[in-house]
Amino acid sequence: MTVSDPDRKAAIIDRFRRHVSSGKADFFESVGVDFIFGRREGPFVWDATNGKRLINCHCNGGVFNLGHRHPDVIAALQESLTTSDIGNHHLVSENRALLAEQMARLLPGDLTYTVFAAGGGEAIDLALKLARGATGRQTIISAGGGYHGHTGLALSTGDAQYRDPFGPNPPGFVQVPFNDPKALAEAMDGTTAAVIFETVPATYGTPIPAPGFYPFVRDLCDRHGALMIIDEVQTGLGRTGRLWGIEHYGTVPDILVIGKGLSGGIYPMAATCFGVQLESFFHDKPFIHISTFGGAEVGCPVAMQVLAISSQPQFLEHVNLLASVFRDGFERLQSKHPEILAGLRQLGLMMGIEMVNETCGPVLSKTLYDNGILSVYANNNTAVSQLLPPLIIDADLAREIVERVDAGLAAAKQMMEL
Ligand SMILES: Cc1ncc(COP(=O)(O)O)c(C=O)c1O
Secondary structure, eight states: OOOOOHHHHHHHHHHHHHHTOHHHHHHHHHTTOOOOEEEEEBTEEEETTTOOEEEESOGGGTTTTTOBTOHHHHHHHHHHHTTOOSOOSSSOOHHHHHHHHHHHHHSSTTOOEEEEESSHHHHHHHHHHHHHHHHOOOEEEEETTOOOOSSHHHHHTSOGGGTGGGOOOOTTEEEEOTTOHHHHHHHOOTTEEEEEEESSOTTTTOOOOOTTHHHHHHHHHHHHTOEEEEEOTTTTTTTTSSSSGGGGGTOOOSEEEEOGGGGTTTSOOEEEEEOHHHHHHHHTOTTSSOOSSTTOGGGHHHHHHHHHHHTOHHHHHHHHHHHHHHHHHHHHHHHHOTTTEEEEEEETTEEEEEESSTTHHHHHHHHHHHTTEEOOBOTTOTTEEEEOOOTTOOHHHHHHHHHHHHHHHHHHHHHHTO
């Protein structure tokens, strides 16, 4: 048991405020969240200074799909560290080749090539560069409220609040409402290089697209000669109950982007995956895109272990079983808390707690924290609170999470006088 040490907590927060981010330190103080990650294991994290335990239902958007410090993932890195390091990003690499081959086996359709990145934004940037380079067109269409990262081109596809302070958006970026076939059809023309969507946009509050949406997007892209880019940074690797979220829609994109969970929570790894036809763009200019840390050799075995675990049929069956526990639990909660709870947005364990107004998300994040759950509200739709438990929890812990959400909703109702 950790002995409570408030002086240590204060010292850590002070050091963070002085040298990392004064704004974040002030923000978390203002909302009464002073948690500092200490010991971590499976679905749990403990405060480093007082031992408070949280169930991690934030999971950094999927980084901890396999929980914290999964023993097989740790073993893969330990083994890799005995012989390997970053490697050389220009030369032919056995580790990168093996990982990319495994991805080719597991990805839908004929997405047989992978370029690696150190983070999701970087991988999205490459997807957008490739779309422009390969089509010779400029226009990129994305969803209002969507999120693809805070790097260069990815930033331009996202919400204005994150880019306005840095000057006008470069030309060629157009946004349409998500899951709106008519608006998309009207926006597309012969200048469209690509359409990019998150399969289920988490930051926009987990709206689940209609079954026909992605087949429609696919058809529209084909008719206009545009590329379909699907961002599976959050929805990939089993989160939705299938290995890739887009599989629910029976559609194969031209470019699929993976991040977060591919790291196993241990070694950063992201990927931009595409077919042989698009790979031909790089054939004469293989050094036109460079990433020093992308596909670092020491991390490749980690990603291979993640893929091996996440693609097992039993693993995906388990995700679907847990999804039904949450579905049933939230049905019950909805009849108990109709004043605040509007419903559960759900595709497998990609879940958003939909509430009645935009104050609810931030309030519920706090009351869930007080009830032992780490979670965040959806920044671009604050009526929704994201609920992303690790995929490795058991059914009892899923039921416990529902009970804690029950208490969190009751406390939120009281605070908001609903
Ligand atoms: C859907 C989606 N795409 C891309 C990114 C960017 O990933 P990264 O933060 O690793 O750059 C994120 C990060 O939250 C994301 O949620």
